[in-house]
Amino acid sequence: MARSSTRPTSRDVAQAAGVSQAAVSLVLGDKWRGRVSETTAQRVRQAARDLGYRPNLAARNLRLGHTRTVLLVVPALTNEFFAGVYTGAARVAADHGFGVVLYPSPAGIGPARDPFASAQAALDGVIASSMAADAVDEIRGDQLPLVMLDSDPDGSPGAATVNLDITDGVRQIAEHLLTLGHRRFLHVAADVASWTFDVRARELAARTAAVPGTSVRTIHAPLSIEAALTAVEAALAQPGPHPTAMVCDDDKLAAGAYKAIRRLGLRVPDDISVTGLDDLALATAIDPELTTVRLDAEAVGERGMQALLAVLEGRTPDAGDIPVELVVRGSTAPPSAS
Structure with missing residues (x-):
């Protein structure tokens, strides 16, 4: 729809949408529920967008x-x-x-x-x-x-x-790795005092504890690639068998884990599987592409x-x-x- 050279009015919107000016006022004033239909409200909003109409919010807000x-x-x-x-x-x-x-x-x-x-x-x-x-x-x-x-x-x-269903996201990660046969886990946890990261730790612990012979070691790192690199490198330098899977609290931590694994001459996923959580653009920029949980x-x-x-x-x-x-x-x- 072509826009007028002059500033559109509510009357123009009403004519374009095929409704009354009163209906336009109700819809754009967000008072339409129970007075006009959802279809009509959508038609009015679309007409206003097409015309570039903006109500005088300042005057209305003062009232x-x-x-x-x-x-x-x-x-x-x-x-x-x-x-x-x-x-x-x-x-x-x-x-x-x-x-x-x-x-x-x-x-x-x-x-x-x-x-x-x-x-x-x-x-x-x-x-x-x-x-x-x-x-x-x-x-x-x-x-x-x-x-x-x-x-x-x-x-x-x-x-x-x-909230996002973070609990279910960690459940899906744990079940995926356990089904593949992993039993030695390293949890690369975000060093942030936040409810959402507490949920991740609790659910991972609960899911792995239910499978006999499974162990989880936890390390903490600030939310950055370099911090995760340092933390994971130190963890892998410790004596004893390496973990077969790393569960990272987000994709940046997973990218840092990749770098640490490769610096030690190991491979993802041949030697250690890695998961993230977020599905940032980063997840498909690293190689191999990252198994992670998509958050909308x-x-x-x-x-x-x-x-x-x-x-x-x-x-x-x-x-x-x-x-x-x-x-x-x-x-x-x-x-x-x-």
């Missing part, structure tokens, strides 16, 4: 006392997972006339400072990814709704928690924004963890006879 702005707090911008979370959240937010401000916490997963003169005046809600709920206390105070992503659901003060970061962001919208509207957010998928590639094989 309603809302900013229609959400803060997404993440530990860092250096991990592509959080870029996917932002993409998903921003997509849902845009469809509902909201904006998303991305804020990497200066302290990582630690307490985040308020980036505004007054967050409670500047925001309608907060979404925090992979952080403890109390890390955003200064931002949200006791006023702003909070949705936690990839965080401990038990005892959280957040109005909702959205965009789905996390979408569900997080949907949960916050539900809270703002007085609805109950959808429950249930987001499914994950084991992607088997060339880094895992049965243990060698030696």
Whole structure:
């Protein structure tokens, strides 16, 4: 659809969508549920996008006392997972006339400072990814709704928690390696005090403990390739038989493990199988390509924004963890006879 040379109006959107201006106002004001159909709402939003129409949010927000702005707090911008979370959240937010401000916490997963003169005046809600709920206390105070992503659901003060099924992801990894015949494991654990990494350690321990003759040794490394290289190299230099499989808490740690294994003249997967968890772009850039668990970061962001919208509207957010998928590639094989 060709865009007008002048700024489009709500009347233009109504004509393009074949609805009344009142319906346009309801849909773009996110008050359409129970008043117009989902199909009509989608048609109005598409017409607004095609025309490049933007409602005068500033004037409307002054009337309603809302900013229609959400803060997404993440530990860092250096991990592509959080870029996917932002993409998903921003997509849902845009469809509902909201904006998303991305804020990497200066302290990582630690307490985040308020980036505004007054967050409670500047925001309608907060979404925090992979952080403890109390890390955003200064931002949200006791006023702003909070949705936690990839965080401990038990005892959280957040109005909702959205999680990937990390437990099932580790279960899939463990069952894959155990079925291949591995019994000596090295867990390359992230040296980060976070619920999501605690879950990985607990589930791996539980799954391997159920199989007689299986042992797991754990080492810790910061979330970087070089840190994992150093930690794994030291572990493999220890006396005794090498592990036949390494379970790494994320793909960066797995890449470091690759380098350490090769420096010692060993091969992946002939001598040691390696798994990751994330399915970052890195997973198919290394050779052999990495067996890992695919996490749908965009789905996390979408569900997080949907949960916050539900809270703002007085609805109950959808429950249930987001499914994950084991992607088997060339880094895992049965243990060698030696």
